[in-house]
Amino acid sequence: MGYELNALFGKTEALKQIQFPPEGVKLVELSQGFSLLPLHTHSYEGALDGDFEFTTVYFNDDELIHETQYGSLPERIYQSIAHTKNHKIALFYADYFGGIGQQYAIVWENGEVTQEFPMTWNRDVRSIHKMPINCALKLMGVVKVDDNIDLFDSVGLGRFRETSSWYEFAVKNSK
Numbered sequence: 001m002g003y004e005l006n007a008l009f010g011k012t013e014a015l016k017q018i019q020f021p022p023e024g025v026k027l028v029e030l031s032q033g034f035s036l037l038p039l040h041t042h043s044y045e046g047a048l049d050g051d052f053e054f055t056t057v058y059f060n061d062d063e064l065i066h067e068t069q070y071g072s073l074p075e076r077i078y079q080s081i082a083h084t085k086n087h088k089i090a091l092f093y094a095d096y097f098g099g100i101g102q103q104y105a106i107v108w109e110n111g112e113v114t115q116e117f118p119m120t121w122n123r124d125v126r127s128i129h130k131m132p133i134n135c136a137l138k139l140m141g142v143v144k145v146d147d148n149i150d151l152f153d154s155v156g157l158g159r160f161r162e163t164s165s166w167y168e169f170a171v172k173n174s175k
Helices: 075-082 125-130 132-140 163-172
Strands: 002-011 034-038 065-067 072-074 088-097 100-109 112-121
Touching (some): 002 163, 034 163, 100 132, 112 132
Antiparallel strands (some): 002 088, 100 112
16 A cells, blocks of 8 residues: 655645645645645646656746755745745655655745755654654644654544545535
8 A cells, every 4th residue: 555645734824825826726724733735736737757756746847946955846836935934834745655665854944944854765663753754743843642643643644645635635625
C-alpha cells in the first residue's frame, strides 16, 4: 500500500494568505486549527518535470523556479509564501510504497525559510518521530493527542493516502 502527499500545511488563517491557488481550490481543515492545501495536478494548468513532486505542482513551462537544497518549487508559490507574515507555513512531500520511499519538508516563518528537513529514504519505524514531516509538524506546533500515535496522525494527515484524494475531498466539501 502506498502513501503520497504533496501539500502546503499551516494554520488555516495562514494558508488563506497564500495567493497562488486558482479559484475553486479549497483548503482541507484538519485538527488543532491546521489546514492542508493539496498541490495536485488537477489544481493547476501547465506542467514542468523536475527532480521531486514539488515541480509537478502544475504551472507554466516558462515560469521561474525557486531551487531549494532538495528540490524545486515554482517561484510564484515560493513568493506567495514569502509574503505571508506572522505565520508558519510548511511544504510537505512524501512518496511511499510498500514501506519504501522518501519524504521532505520545508518550514517558513514570517515569509523566511526557517528549516529544511532533508530528504529521507525508507522508513525506520523506530525513528518515525525523526522523519522530516513529523519534525516539521513539531516545529509548526502540532501536539500529540495520544501516546499511541505520532504527530502526523494526531493532526489528521493519515486520513487519505494520496494528494488526489485530499484534493477531491477539498473540492467536494468546499462551500
